[in-house]
Amino acid sequence: MIHFERTKLANGLTVIVHQDKTTPMVAMDVCYNVGSRDEHPDRTGFAHLFEHLMFGGSKHIPSYDEPLQKAGGDNNAFTSNDLTNYYLTLPKNNIETGFWLESDRMLELAFSKTSLDVQRNVVIEEFKQRYLNQPYGDVWPLLRQLAFKVHPYQWPTIGREISHIENATMQQVKDFFFAHYAPDNAVLVVSGNVDFDEVLTLADRWFGPIPNRNVKPRNIPQEPVQTEIREQTVIRDVPNDTIYFAWHMVDRLDPLYFATDLISDVLSNGNSSRMYVNLVQKEKLFSELDAYLSGDYEPGLFVVSGKPSNGVSLETARKAIERELDRMKQDLVPEYELEKVKNKLEASIVYGEMNYLTKAMNLATNEILKDAELINSQVDSYRSVTTKLIQEVSRQLFRPENCSVLNYIAKK
Amino acid sequence: MLNRTIQPPVNPIEHIDIVQAEKRLLSNGIPVHFVNAGTQDVVKIDFIFEAGTWFQPINLVASLCNSMLEEGSEKYTAAEIGEKFDFYGAYIQLIADQNQGFVNVISLGKYLPAILEVTENLLKHSVFPDHELEVLIAKNKQKFLLENEKVRTLCQKKFTQVMFGDAHPYAINNKLEDFDKVSREELIRFYKSFYHSGNCHIIVAGMVDESVLNLLDKHFGGNDWQQSPIKVPEYAICSDPEKRHWVEKANGVQSAVRVGKFWVPKTHPDYHALSVLVTILGGYFGSRLMANIREEKGYTYGIGSFILTLKQASYLVISTELGNKNVEPALTEVAFEMRRLQTEPVSENELETVKSYLLGEFLRDFDGPFALAGSFKAINDFGLDYSFYDNYLHVLRTITSEELMKLAQQFLNPEDCYTVVAGSKLV
Numbered sequence: 001m002i003h004f005e006r007t008k009l010a011n012g013l014t015v016i017v018h019q020d021k022t023t024p025m026v027a028m029d030v031c032y033n034v035g036s037r038d039e040h041p042d043r044t045g046f047a048h049l050f051e052h053l054m055f056g057g058s059k060h061i062p063s064y065d066e067p068l069q070k071a072g073g074d075n076n077a078f079t080s081n082d083l084t085n086y087y088l089t090l091p092k093n094n095i096e097t098g099f100w101l102e103s104d105r106m107l108e109l110a111f112s113k114t115s116l117d118v119q120r121n122v123v124i125e126e127f128k129q130r131y132l133n134q135p136y137g138d139v140w141p142l143l144r145q146l147a148f149k150v151h152p153y154q155w156p157t158i159g160r161e162i163s164h165i166e167n168a169t170m171q172q173v174k175d176f177f178f179a180h181y182a183p184d185n186a187v188l189v190v191s192g193n194v195d196f197d198e199v200l201t202l203a204d205r206w207f208g209p210i211p212n213r214n215v216k217p218r219n220i221p222q223e224p225v226q227t228e229i230r231e232q233t234v235i236r237d238v239p240n241d242t243i244y245f246a247w248h249m250v251d252r253l254d255p256l257y258f259a260t261d262l263i264s265d266v267l268s269n270g271n272s273s274r275m276y277v278n279l280v281q282k283e284k285l286f287s288e289l290d291a292y293l294s295g296d297y298e299p300g301l302f303v304v305s306g307k308p309s310n311g312v313s314l315e316t317a318r319k320a321i322e323r324e325l326d327r328m329k330q331d332l333v334p335e336y337e338l339e340k341v342k343n344k345l346e347a348s349i350v351y352g353e354m355n356y357l358t359k360a361m362n363l364a365t366n367e368i369l370k371d372a373e374l375i376n377s378q379v380d381s382y383r384s385v386t387t388k389l390i391q392e393v394s395r396q397l398f399r400p401e402n403c404s405v406l407n408y409i410a411k412k
Numbered sequence: 413m414l415n416r417t418i419q420p421p422v423n424p425i426e427h428i429d430i431v432q433a434e435k436r437l438l439s440n441g442i443p444v445h446f447v448n449a450g451t452q453d454v455v456k457i458d459f460i461f462e463a464g465t466w467f468q469p470i471n472l473v474a475s476l477c478n479s480m481l482e483e484g485s486e487k488y489t490a491a492e493i494g495e496k497f498d499f500y501g502a503y504i505q506l507i508a509d510q511n512q513g514f515v516n517v518i519s520l521g522k523y524l525p526a527i528l529e530v531t532e533n534l535l536k537h538s539v540f541p542d543h544e545l546e547v548l549i550a551k552n553k554q555k556f557l558l559e560n561e562k563v564r565t566l567c568q569k570k571f572t573q574v575m576f577g578d579a580h581p582y583a584i585n586n587k588l589e590d591f592d593k594v595s596r597e598e599l600i601r602f603y604k605s606f607y608h609s610g611n612c613h614i615i616v617a618g619m620v621d622e623s624v625l626n627l628l629d630k631h632f633g634g635n636d637w638q639q640s641p642i643k644v645p646e647y648a649i650c651s652d653p654e655k656r657h658w659v660e661k662a663n664g665v666q667s668a669v670r671v672g673k674f675w676v677p678k679t680h681p682d683y684h685a686l687s688v689l690v691t692i693l694g695g696y697f698g699s700r701l702m703a704n705i706r707e708e709k710g711y712t713y714g715i716g717s718f719i720l721t722l723k724q725a726s727y728l729v730i731s732t733e734l735g736n737k738n739v740e741p742a743l744t745e746v747a748f749e750m751r752r753l754q755t756e757p758v759s760e761n762e763l764e765t766v767k768s769y770l771l772g773e774f775l776r777d778f779d780g781p782f783a784l785a786g787s788f789k790a791i792n793d794f795g796l797d798y799s800f801y802d803n804y805l806h807v808l809r810t811i812t813s814e815e816l817m818k819l820a821q822q823f824l825n826p827e828d829c830y831t832v833v834a835g836s837k838l839v
Contacts, residue, residue: 060416065698066765071768071772074776091423091425091772093425094422097420097422100420103416118707122713132665135561271491271498280547281491284547307554310553340495343498347500347520350453354454354782
């Protein structure tokens with residue numbers, strides 16, 4: 001259970017405070033409700049490129065990192081399809097430096113040409129390092145493209161292609177900033193060794209004067225229901241064949257989300273999970289086998305990926321996975337097995353509550369999703385899932401016409 | 413009126429509260445160091461054995477032996493062990509590094525009795541079943557092949573080989589055919605020689621009370637898993653006389669680069685000052701290498717310098733991945749930045765920044781039970797005590813630009829460095 005207090009400034013900025021006096025530190029998380037789903041199809045990768053530019057100086061402060069380091073701080077950021085999250089930690093008596101830095105870049109960036117030129121290159125190198133120069137590096141982009149035909153989830157956060165990043169202009173950068181970076185489109189979370197009143201005073205002082213920007217609600221085209229199985233085969237210079245299945249699943253706020261998440265745990269979380277015990281250990285058909293959710297806020301993907309053992313054909317591998325999924329549809333999961341994955345989830349939630357920064361990030365991302373309070377109700381939501389519901393959701397999920405298959409073949 | 417151009421006053425970090433690890437001995441003499449901290453009912457127990465690659469007779473034995481510990485014991489099959497851990501939401505983490513083999517367990521305190529019962533059985537009575545071994549070897553072979561497709565792996569391997577010589581245990585030189593040479597008998601022999609009470613110490617962190625210590629004594633304090641003490645083998649470092657090396661990886665769009673040299677051990681009087689120097693060079697986001705090679709030139713997504721301290725040797729390594737055409741320009745800049753530290757004193761402003769940053773890092777290193785345990789291990793492995801950290805704080809508060817420049821002249825000569833590049837040659 002995480003206790004927090006929440007308020008909203010006049011300009012629309014939500015402020016959340018969680019006190020944890022066991023640490024000498026403070027974490028500050030500023031989460032913007034903008035991700036790669038908000039990009040134009042011809043200008044993908046923009047939200048992420050923008051994250052880099054947020055470190056290139058703001059209206060009144062030429063360098064973000066140096067003053068933070070002077071105050072003993074550390075920071076980082078990430079971009080997802082759904083949001084962009086900036087976080088820093090500081091010794092508690094230097095917390096005001098965090099307010100100063102984060103409020104100035106919410107107010108306005110420096111929009112420096114040099115920074116744009118350099119960060120374009122840095123991001124292109126990141127594109128190469130993570131996607132082009134890694135074995136299996138293009139799997140996610142391929143799967144997303146196969147599963148989504150309309151929704152912007154079809155491209156990865158790094159962007160659809162390098163040229164989109166190369167061609168980014170300063171005008172586009174400015175437009176993006178004023179369209180999405182605003183107090184009324186962000187959440188500020190402060191956790192650690194702080195008091196609510198202290199945070200509120202500082203938030204008023206530094207963030208209060210930033211104008212509300214009347215950010216328009218997003219209007220994203222929804223993905224039409226898939227009506228037949230999709231399949232793609234690619235040949236790549238990798239050591240092993242791999243098969244990927246992706247099924248459309250419910251969104252994060254759907255009550256069925258929790259059952260969906262537990263299905264992936266029953267299948268592959270831990271050495272006693274079904275697919276691991278049956279297909280990796282007993283039958284030795286796979287060397288790696290995983291089931292996981294894409295983690296998107298809007299309806300995302302339930303993915304199963306498997307690397308067949310040496311000498312096992314992709315066809316055999318595919319049948320084996322389908323057999324396990326059929327079992328999920330035909331038979332009720334035993335109570336004990338469901339209890340096990342629920343225990344495991346509950347324990348992992350406790351482990352996550354050990355760290356003040358993790359707590360700040362969870363509060364912020366849940367508030368962007370809908371409500372920070374969700375982190376305290378999730379255990380009950382998972383606990384209330386029944387074996388019957390697991391079966392119903394499996395039947396809904398694992399239909400051929402809901403599925404995209406990617407055969408990733410090793411070049412001989 | 414709010415002035416946004418001026419940083420709010422920065423307060424120095426004066427008070428640093430370090431919860432020190434306490435020591436107990438189990439009835440059989442196993443040392444237990446424990447850090448009682450945190451607010452969550454969670455306990456992390458690290459069983460540490462001197463059983464790293466340093467001790468293995470042939471490649472892969474140390475890591476395979478370690479991985480096999482959860483694959484079946486006298487009382488429990490691999491599936492049952494997995495079942496127990498999963499049911500209680502606990503984790504077991506098996507790792508073997510160059511010097512040590514680890515069995516790390518994380519559990520909610522309330523389930524510790526059940527979890528330690530299984531852990532005892534797998535530690536004392538592992539049986540190395542054939543079937544599980546076969547599966548593990550097949551899996552690791554595939555992982556090996558995958559890793560070998562990555563330029564960073566190829567580069568790191570070659571780097572350790574040229575630094576230490578192929579036969580040295582700190583050189584990573586596993587080959588595909590090694591997987592076929594490991595026998596079950598060999599693993600059992602290694603297990604019997606190295607995983608026993610006389611070769612073990614334990615570090616515990618979290619909500620650790622008497623009941624946790626009593627449980628440890630109950631399960632691991634007996635004389636039923638003792639073997640004769642081990643003899644530490646000796647190996648000589650045999651560096652390659654050639655400083656520049658190349659590993660070809662066809663059709664890559666990026667190359668991996670390692671530049672480095674041997675370094676002083678943690679016991680050296682200049683160790684702390686040199687850590688500050690290496691941080692300035694490439695140890696944080698505002699470092700010289702990041703500022704020049706990423707933030708000014710955009711050659712790479714990231715570049716950093718690190719000190720790796722192992723029991724028998726330490727080295728400095730600068731590492732990055734970058735577009736093939738950026739390799740040579742970046743190497744020139746690396747040498748330039750090392751030279752600059754030798755010839756120009758670091759400005760007061762930069763020195764203040766790095767000192768404050770490191771003080772903040774220091775606070776983080778002692779924040780929370782797991783961080784506290786990690787900081788204890790970092791001294792305990794080298795026979796040091798907490799005065800190591802007092803000295804560090806002293807150096808951090810008093811070091812001057814002149815001292816740093818002198819140290820750079822002594823320790824940061826570009827021509828002393830090995831350089832390894834793995835990637836595709838430019839045509």
